[in-house]
Amino acid sequence: MIDFINFYLFPGLAIGSVYALGAVGISMIFGILRFAHFAHGDLMTVGTYGVLAAAGIIAINPLLLVPFGMALAIVVALLVDKVFYQPLRTLPTIYTVISSFGVALIFRSLVQMFWGSQNQVFNSGGVRPPLVLFDTFRISVLHVQAVLATACIAVALHFFLSRTRTGRSMRAVSDDPELAEVSGLDTEKVVRWTWIIGAALAAIAGLFVAMDTSAHPNLGWNLLMPMFAAAILGGIGKPMGAMAGGYIIGLAEELSSYHWIGNEALISPSYKTAVAFVVMIALLIVRPQGLFKGRLL
Amino acid sequence: MSALLSIRGLTAGYGGPPIIEDVSFDVAANEIAVILGPNGAGKSTVLKTIFALTKVLSGAIDFEGTDIASRKTSALVTLGMSAVPQSRNVFRNLTVDENLDVGTYAAPPADKTATREKILELFPDLRAKLRQPAGELSGGQRQMVAIGRAMMCEPKLILLDEPTAGLSPAYLERIFDLLLDIRKTGVTILMVEQNARQALQIADHGHVLVNGRNFASGTGKELLADEDVRRSFLGGTPE
Structure with a gap:
C-alpha cells in the first residue's frame, strides 16, 4: 500500500498535473479558435527551454525562473498566431490544423538549433531529498509542487473564467462565436488571451516534466497525444474538463503498471500511452460528449 | 419626427x-x-x-x-445599436446573469446595476433564473434573455x-x-x-x-x- 502511494499514486498525480496544464490550453484553443493545435506540445518545449536559458544565467531554483519560460512561450505563441494562424482564420479549420503541424516542426527545429538535440538536465542544486511524511510516505518535492501549482492554477482559472470580463468573453466566444460578434465582443482580444493562458500553462507543464527527467527537443511532442486524450476526455472546449481528463489519463497510465494481481505489473509500463487511449476510448463509449458536457466551465 | x-x-x-x-x-x-x-x-x-x-x-x-x-x-x-438574431440568440452555457453581463462589454452603460434592474423589471420571469444556464430555459424565456442581453448596452x-x-x-x-x-x-x-x-x-x-x-x-x-x-x-x- 505504501509503495502504491509512493511510487504510483503520487507520480500519477504529478504526470496528471502536467497533462492537465497542457490539455487546458489545447481545450481552450479548440473551444475558441476551433482547431486542434498540434504545435501545443512543442510550444511546451519552447517554454521549457526559455527557463533553461534563464537558468544558465541566474543560478536559482528553476521553478522561480518559470516567468521567463512563460514569457517566451507567450511571445512565440502570439507571433505564430499573427503570422501563421490569423491569415487562415476564415478558411476551413483543416488549413490551420495542418499549419500547426508545420509550426510544431519549426518549434522543434529551432529548439535544436539554439540549444542542441542532447538531453539537458536542470541544475537544481544537487539531488533533492524526498519529502518524508509519517516515516512512511516518501514523495518527491517536485511532484508535490506540481500538484499544488496545478490546483492553484485550476482555482485561479475557474475564477478568471467565471468572474472576469475577459474570462466571460472567452466563454461566450467559445459558446457561440457568431453571437459573440453580434454582441460586439472583441474576438481578437479573446484569441490573444487564449494564447497567453495556453502558452503560459504549457511552459509551466514543460518545466515540471523537464525538472523531473530532462529537457530535450522532443519533450512536448512526446506528451502531445496523452494531452489530446485528456482534452477530449474532459469534453473538448471545457477547461475544467481538460483538467479532470489530465488527472484521469495520468493516473490511469501510472496505476496500470501497479502489481494489482500477484507480483507482476498489471500492464507493462511500455504500454502506458496505450492505456491512456484505452481509457479515453472506453470513457467516450459510455459518455461520448466527454465528462463535462453541459457544465458551465 | x-x-x-x-x-x-x-x-x-x-x-x-x-x-x-x-x-x-x-x-x-x-x-x-x-x-x-x-x-x-x-x-x-x-x-x-x-x-x-x-x-x-x-x-x-x-x-x-x-x-x-x-x-x-x-x-x-x-x-x-444592438441586435438579436433569430436562432441561437443566447450563450447557452453561460448563466442568464452572465448573458446579460456580456451585453455590457462592447458598450458599458453608465450604471450597470440600474440597467440590469430595469431589464429585470421588464422581464420579471428571469429574476428566478439568473443563475441557470440560458440553454436550459424554454424558447420564450430564451428570447427574453436575448432581448435583455441586447438592451444591456442601453441601445x-x-x-x-x-x-x-x-x-x-x-x-x-x-x-x-x-x-x-x-x-x-x-x-x-x-x-x-x-x-x-x-x-x-x-x-x-x-x-x-x-x-x-x-x-x-x-x-x-x-x-x-x-x-x-x-x-x-x-x-x-x-x-
Whole structure:
C-alpha cells in the first residue's frame, strides 16, 4: 500500500498535473479558435527551454525562473498566431490544423538549433531529498509542487473564467462565436488571451516534466497525444474538463503498471500511452460528449 | 419626427448575386418598425446588412446622420445599436446573469446595476433564473434573455430578427406586449416578423419586401387595410 502511494499514486498525480496544464490550453484553443493545435506540445518545449536559458544565467531554483519560460512561450505563441494562424482564420479549420503541424516542426527545429538535440538536465542544486511524511510516505518535492501549482492554477482559472470580463468573453466566444460578434465582443482580444493562458500553462507543464527527467527537443511532442486524450476526455472546449481528463489519463497510465494481481505489473509500463487511449476510448463509449458536457466551465 | 435610421438604395448579399436590391426606408426615433414579406424576400438580410454582418454592395445606411455602411459590428454597438438574431440568440452555457453581463462589454452603460434592474423589471420571469444556464430555459424565456442581453448596452435602436419564431401563441402575445413596454423606455425597434398581422397591430410603420425589393411601406393601419398587401401577405379580410 505504501509503495502504491509512493511510487504510483503520487507520480500519477504529478504526470496528471502536467497533462492537465497542457490539455487546458489545447481545450481552450479548440473551444475558441476551433482547431486542434498540434504545435501545443512543442510550444511546451519552447517554454521549457526559455527557463533553461534563464537558468544558465541566474543560478536559482528553476521553478522561480518559470516567468521567463512563460514569457517566451507567450511571445512565440502570439507571433505564430499573427503570422501563421490569423491569415487562415476564415478558411476551413483543416488549413490551420495542418499549419500547426508545420509550426510544431519549426518549434522543434529551432529548439535544436539554439540549444542542441542532447538531453539537458536542470541544475537544481544537487539531488533533492524526498519529502518524508509519517516515516512512511516518501514523495518527491517536485511532484508535490506540481500538484499544488496545478490546483492553484485550476482555482485561479475557474475564477478568471467565471468572474472576469475577459474570462466571460472567452466563454461566450467559445459558446457561440457568431453571437459573440453580434454582441460586439472583441474576438481578437479573446484569441490573444487564449494564447497567453495556453502558452503560459504549457511552459509551466514543460518545466515540471523537464525538472523531473530532462529537457530535450522532443519533450512536448512526446506528451502531445496523452494531452489530446485528456482534452477530449474532459469534453473538448471545457477547461475544467481538460483538467479532470489530465488527472484521469495520468493516473490511469501510472496505476496500470501497479502489481494489482500477484507480483507482476498489471500492464507493462511500455504500454502506458496505450492505456491512456484505452481509457479515453472506453470513457467516450459510455459518455461520448466527454465528462463535462453541459457544465458551465 | 426625424429619422433615426435611414436606408437609401441598399444593395447587399453574401458574395453571390445580391439578396436585397435598392431597398430604402426610414425608421423614426422611438417607433416600432417591422419588415414584412414572404420567405426568401431578404428581410433578415436587411437587418444583417444594417448590423454589418453582410457586405454592402451599394447604397447608404445613416444612423443619427452618420453613414455607418462601412462600420464594424462592434463599432455599431458603441454607437447605440444592438441586435438579436433569430436562432441561437443566447450563450447557452453561460448563466442568464452572465448573458446579460456580456451585453455590457462592447458598450458599458453608465450604471450597470440600474440597467440590469430595469431589464429585470421588464422581464420579471428571469429574476428566478439568473443563475441557470440560458440553454436550459424554454424558447420564450430564451428570447427574453436575448432581448435583455441586447438592451444591456442601453441601445437607441434594437434590431430583432423574428422575435416570436417558434413560440407558442401565449408567448407571442407576451413578446409583443414587451416590445411595446420596451418602446416606452425610449428604445426604437426595427424587427423582421412572420406573424405579420399581429406585428402590424403594434407597429408604427411596416415595410414590405418582395424578392429583395421594396414592395410597399406605410403605417401599420395602412398596410392592414391595403388590398394588395392583405391579399398577398396577410390572408383573409381585415379584422
